[in-house]
Amino acid sequence: MVRIGTRGSELALWQARHVQARLGGEAAGVTLDIIKTTGDRMLDIPLQNQLDKGFFTKELEVALLADRVDAAVHSLKDLPTQLPDGLTLAAVPMRAAVEDLLLVRPEAVDLSRPLPLKAGARVGTASMRRMALLKHLAPDVEATFLRGNVPTRLGKAQKGELDAVILARAGVSRLGLDPGDLVVFDLNPRLWLPAAAQGALGLEARGQDAATLARLATLHHIPTAAAVDVERGLLRRMEGGCHSAFGAFAEIDDKGHGVLRAGIGDDRGWHHIEVSGAVGTLVEAAYEAMQAALAGLRHPAIRLDASGDDWHQHAHSWPITKG
Secondary structure, three states: OEEEEEOOOHHHHHHHHHHHHHOOOHHHOEEEEEOOOHHHHOOOOOOOOOHHHOOOOHHHHHHHHOOOOOEEEEEHHHOOOOOOOOEEEEEOOOOOOOOEEEEEOHHHEOOOOOOOEOOOOEEEEOOHHHHHHHHHHOOOOEEEEOOOOHHHHHHHHHOOOOOEEEEEHHHHHHOOOOOOOOEEEEEOOOOOOOOOOOOOEEEEEEOOOHHHHHHHHOOOOHHHHHHHHHHHHHHHHHHHHOOOOEEEEEEEOOOOEEEEEEEEEEOOEEEEEEEEEEHHHHHHHHHHHHHHHHOOOOOOOEEOOOOOOOOEOOOEOOOOOOO
């Protein structure tokens, strides 16, 4: 038997049911327990500096420690890098798409700009990372605070309450949402950096629960785990500076060599660095480069201007299928 704790949003339930099915479903004794978190109750505040407090995870972890559930399914980007004593990240299944989507009302599209948004467009997001990137690439658009589940956010643009919204492609795809008349742009994750571990799930369990750990281990995907380990490792190193506008994307080959791209936004702008090398060296190399960028020092890993790069793929409208 495995009792899975999950939040009650449509996306969280999709993710939990996906894990439940891969473990054999109810017929194999795998059940779901819906638990409301602080993030589900407090929908009127930005997410700045909240994820490190377990905004979407604390109540699930309390249930784990109290033995009310055996495992919790998280969007790994929501899970703090430091887990409570007694809990462990038991498995990381294969990652879905990492990139963000920009979904724009047709009348607000301007393909001549790095981000294809007309000046003055109102863009909805609750992410400090996305707000910092918007300010960097399109300082004349208006970033608007937006919370709520994925269908609600999408609906704000579809109804004309906003000119555009930015959403993680993984969530839109998993729910099979149709953008309708909105024009959809895939944002290049090597430039428009995603949140650390975006697109990945994290399966959390008690560290001494050998039976549950063994079952969850069957879903572990080593290449995904290696990449998100690097991204979350750099996030952990940077958390001492309280930087909330943070993005990271690691690509690792089967020989243990990788590239880590990371960025931080502050009141001076967006700082983007790229390092490459053996997997075990990436976090410290990126940390050193990021510290240099924040201090205004020269460093070979710092990208000074990426405005001429291809920040997005060409515009298209298309139904998004479940993946």
